[in-house]
Amino acid sequence: MKYEVVIGLEVHAQMLTDTKIFCGCSTKFGSGPNTQTCPVCIGMPGVLPVFNKKALEFVIRTGLAMNCDISAYSRFARKNYFYPDLPKGYQISQYEHPICEHGHIEIVLDDKIRRIGITRIHMEEDAGKNIHEGAGNYSFVDLNRTGVPLMEIVSEPDIRSPEEASEYMKKIRAILRYLGVCDGNMEEGSLRCDANVSVRPEGQNEFGTRAEVKNINSFRFVEKALEYEIKRQIKRVENGDTIIQETRLWNSAKGVTESMRSKEEAHDYRYFPEPDLAPIIPDRAWIDEIKSSLPELPDAKRARFVSGFGLPEYDADLLTSERSLAGWFEEAVGAGGQPKAVSNWINGELSRLLNDTNQTIDACPLRPEHLADMLKLIDNGTISGKIAKTVFKEMYVSGKDAETIVKEKGLLQISDESAIEKAVDDIIANHPNEVERFRAGEEKLLGFFVGQVMKATKGKANPKILNELLKKKLT
Amino acid sequence: MELFSLSISELRSMIDKGEVSASEVTASVFRRINAVEGRIKAYVTLTGDKAGEMAEKAGGEIAAGRKKPLSGIPMAIKDNMCTKGILTTCASKILSNFIPPYESTVTTKLAANGYVLTGKTNLDEFAMGSSTENSGLHETSNPWDIERIPGGSSGGSAAAVAADECIAALGSDTGGSIRQPAALCGVVGLKPTYGRVSRYGLVAFASSLDQIGPITKNVSDSALLLNIISGRDRFDSTSAPVEAPDFTSFIGKDIKGLKIGIPKEYFIEGMDPEVDKSVKNAVRKLESLGAIPVEVSLPHTGYAVATYYVLATSEASSNLARYDGVKYGFRAEAGELMEMYMKTRAQGFGAEVKRRIMLGTFTLSSGYYDAYYRKAQQVRTLIKKDFDDVFGLVDLVVTPTTPTPAFKFGEKTADPMQMYLADIFTISVNLAGVPAISIPCGFTSGNLPVGLQMIGKHFDEGTILKAAYAYEQSTEWHMRKPDL
Incomplete structure (x- = not known):
């Protein structure tokens, strides 16, 4: 049986703002642990977020570039979960009212253009980093990255192959870099991607059960991880096994995806509107201004x-x-x-x-x-x-x-006919056997003579003149 | 007359005339604290040394001709507002060792105006409660009867003002936490319009409801403090870009022709008859001053408590997630991460806080969100609309602040619902975001204070202060002092 692959990608892109999304800390990469933090981004009691307008400008630019509608009313929401790299115990993200919706981009595959829908683009803050090396039985937490602005670009399930997924990622990266809103570096983590993957028998309308593949942290792995996951799912279906809705991690060392948690174990993030931040009602004139400034x-x-x-x-x-x-x-x-x-x-x-x-x-x-x-x-x-x-x-x-x-x-081409002629005459004189064979019909030997003359002239003989001379002299 | 018993305005004129020094005022207040604090226990932390320094500095500034509105005025701050370098506990074990490296906007403003910090006052843990019995540290007594609670959650601030252990204080009000203790302690408590005062540095309980306000000995002090703490703050995106008028300019204006709405939903069965009588007398007094009482209706009042406990606990469940033992505050020892989280929060939070975190976690859960959180938001819109409609008819709404006077310790701790109902008259105001004041309007036969609540339009604290002052000046309730 033939299977159709259905893929949707969630791309996280770190925005190239100078400061964090809700405080004035620097977003510079590579500084000493916890040196770019303040009471706001480390979640001290009583502090409040203040929204960085540059991040809004960046995401609106991206939304316009990806043919999205810019929402007249947008809100932040809290995504609640416990983890040491998440100092407030919730991530400020967007849920019900993302800033951008209903867009698309185009990819080219086999000289054909395919349109991939963009469901939404929303803003959120990045989390910090847990460090397990060198801390004995404990772990260290570095909160420099906490609050770095991210945008999450969510595609429609329009992607039909790993190659398309790869082209889609490349196009996303190209657009982000054109706009100057993200450096697109997957290896440093400024561009990350999660994939929702399912397979279905060709011709079937309903989607198959999907698995989410996380931790695809390099361009090389986009195709590899998806190929593996598709093969895994098809094999299961063909064996009569069901696909489990779950989150899987790409293990690049082993080249496989591994189950991380099932649907039942999935977090309930208890999203609700962020009460510390006012709704975002972008000024239309400002949006037009951004639009006209797009490259x-x-x-x-x-x-x-x-x-x-x-x-x-x-x-x-x-x-x-x-x-x-x-x-x-x-x-x-x-x-x-x-x-x-x-x-x-x-x-x-x-x-x-x-x-x-x-x-x-x-x-x-x-x-x-x-x-x-x-x-x-x-x-x-x-x-x-x-x-x-x-x-x-x-x-x-x-x-x-x-x-x-x-x-x-001294690389000037030799176009002086007499100089080339001399070289041709020498080669013909020195290779009587080949000349005979050529004249007997072994025409591919022409290449041999061209090569010999080129060798003698250090590649400088004008190939057009050389060809004409050889043909004349050999026939 | 002892200095500690005076108001800001009285002390202001004495200090400015050179009759007393800032340090003498502070010394007087600390003598009072030494005398009565053992019985009241209003404070969590006393900052005597710091107060001495601040008073000296204020004295220096006055001498140098750089007098400010609060120069040398000793004030207490509820212990859920961050004070740089000074323990800020929220009366919780989980923050029992927390010393903020930053200052809240309100205390920054008070300091810029020359105030003297006497200390941090007790509260229900994380401001969750109506009696200050939920403090993780100790109980606070009502100065009018030390067998009784002072109200809450700003019970420490209200008790400190009533017992003259400070000249004025700041409280915070999420569902009545300034007005209810002010009423039960016989002082003036103002909850400003949501967005009027910056919340930066106020440890959040329910972000969309919390608001800081003054607790004072009289109405004009309240206006003075509101002048100082109001205004847009770039560190609080929910602080409103609304120009604040000079609130003291409303003091002393007459209230002839002022329409005051009396909502029928606020005079309910089960209300203490003496409270009912005091409030009705107050309405008659206002009428005699030229106000025009109008019976009005706020039809969704009956849903306010339920709506509040869905929204406030939802927000709280998220706001309190940061207390996980990882970064600061109390941490329980444990073998691994999940165990550390669970032990830290199990041991660090008190019973009421845990109850509310669980409630809020439940109401936000997938599958319940629409039935609880979203529905409550819709009801909140209706409650706000009730006020908008009524304020199309009247200038001010007048109600009792609480259904009963101060109750005894332990009387309502067994039944959370009974405790929640102590805020039945104050909660709608927070849901609607409108401003309201509580001022003394009488005493029960048992000599317990009764509070009158005046509710105004959004950003119209001026009309509240005008009416409150007019009433106050025509009565002597605010002059009475507890016998300590």
């Missing part, structure tokens, strides 16, 4: 790259995954680079070099106009495409422009 977003940019530059959806999607990458591309095109060629170089050589040197595009030593100039040198026959790879790498390492490198390293 061009990945989807719009992607569409523009497709229609304006004639790029395939796939290329456009890759290029627009980071605002600065798209910017780099546009600069290179603006400097005269042919769009598809620029895209190929970015998605090929450049991304490989960035990866190898562990750099981001923001710190890329290679200037976009240098790529455009290099492409011109290829087009006008100054260098060959093969040599260009060497030039490109050199540009990346030294920051120098292509022309300088070509001159310094």
Whole structure:
């Protein structure tokens, strides 16, 4: 039997505000334990939360970017549970009246666009951290992170495969980074994701029983964890076992999901409206102002790259995954680079070099106009495409422009027909067997002769001229 | 006349004229404390040394011509308001060792106005109760009869004012906790409009109901203190961005033509006949001063106590979750986390607090929320609407503050419902968020004070103070002192 997979994701994103959501403490990462705390965020008796307006602006920006309605009336609610990293014994979150609802984003898979619904986006405060190492029979609690503003982005159960889930996460991350509201770093925990997963026989309307998978703390694990969980569920169904509604933890070391608690053991969070904070009634004019200040977003940019530059959806999607990458591309095109060629170089050589040197595009030593100039040198026959790879790498390492490198390293393409002809004649003279075989019809040997000549000319022979000469001389 | 027996305004003029020094006033109050505190036990913590320093500082400022409205005035603070560096216990074992590293907004304002802190006063644990018998530390006696309770939860503050163990005090009022003890102790207690006074630093019981207010020897002192503690506070998002008038400007204005509503729901069966009589006499007195009594109806009054005990306990169950033994306060030793939580809270909280945490936990539970919490919120809206409607007809509502005078220790502790009914006339006011005062309006044959409650429109404490002062000045109840 064939099964359909149904996935909904809950993404927690730490907002890049300077201060915490309900007090003035810094949100800086990596300071000494409990150095960024005050009576408010450590839940002393009698203190009160005061809402950081920057967090509201950030979440409204996100909501608008994800095509949500911004609620005219929104409220905070308390989520009650006991845990040492939760100093008040409740988390200030949102429940009945989230700030954003009814949105969607688009993902691209196999050159096709899919729309994934966003149920809601709400704001909440982060919890602290329990530290179990070095405390003997006790545990330490670090409350620096307590009160760092989070937004929770909840998708509709519209996702149908682990690949889509991964694309969805990438798109969420791209949008958040475009907006400058979250750094999107999953490894440092500023972007986290929980997944609701179920399977159902293809064609069935009702959803299967779902399991919630938590602790997916790296991009690599989004697909892995979901693949495992889907296989597990299908196997159970096929064995005639029922799926238990439960919360499961992704164990990345073992590559499996493990049961954490069942529905019966689920917490009753006793949500109720937070009486210490007034309802949020965002000013419409302010929302319009935020809307008009939004940058061009990945989807719009992607569409523009497709229609304006004639790029395939796939290329456009890759290029627009980071605002600065798209910017780099546009600069290179603006400097005269042919769009598809620029895209190929970015998605090929450049991304490989960035990866190898562990750099981001923001710190890329290679200037976009240098790529455009290099492409011109290829087009006008100054260098060959093969040599260009060497030039490109050199540009990346030294920051120098292509022309300088070509001159310094003597990489100029040999387009002088007589010079190439001499090399061709030598090779033909030295390989009579191969010449005979070629003439006997073994045409693939052409590549052999090209290779030999290139070797002799250190790759600088103009391939077009070389090909013509070889064909002429060999037939 | 002893200095300790005087009001703020009386002492103000004596100190300003140089007839007495701030330190002499403070010394007098502490002599009084030494004399009667053994019988009253109004205080949880006395801050004699600090008071001496503050009085000296106030004296210096007066001498330097920098006199402030409270310069040298000794005041007591209910022990659920945080005072930096001074034990703040909420009369609970769970906070028995808690010394706040921060100051509440109200005490910051009092200090900026030159007050002298005499100490922190007793209360029902976490302000939950109507007799101060729920204090986790000790009971407080009513100065009019030390066999009787002073009311609660601000019983310590009301008793301290009535026994002249301070010149004035602050209390907090969630369902009557300023007005009820003020009535039972024969002093003036004002609960301002919700949002009028910052709650920052007030240890929360029920956040949507709690409000800090003054307990004083007369109405003009109440107006003076309200001037000082009122106002929007950036540390309390629920403090209202409403301009506060000079409340003392309402003192001494006549009340001719003032329409006073007498709600029929507040004159019920089971009410003490002497209380009933005193309140009705007070209405006649107001009429003689030019006020026009109008019978009105607040039809949802009968639901107030039930509504209150759902909402207040729901909020409390969450507000008190932070007392878990992890960060501060009492911690029971245990082998692991869950055991530590359970033992800490089982040993740290008293019976009434635990009862209310359980009630509130239940009413917020999944499956019960709609039937209890949500329904109670709807009723709360109706109760608020009752007041809105009545205030379309009248300027002020006048009722008894309590159905009975002070009762004896232990009389109602066995039956929580009986205790809850002690607040039957004060609770609606908190649900509606409107301001109300309790002022002395007579004595029973057993020489126990009776309180008159005046309820005003949102942010119209001025009209309350005007009428309360007019009544007070036409009677002598506020001049009587308990025989200690």
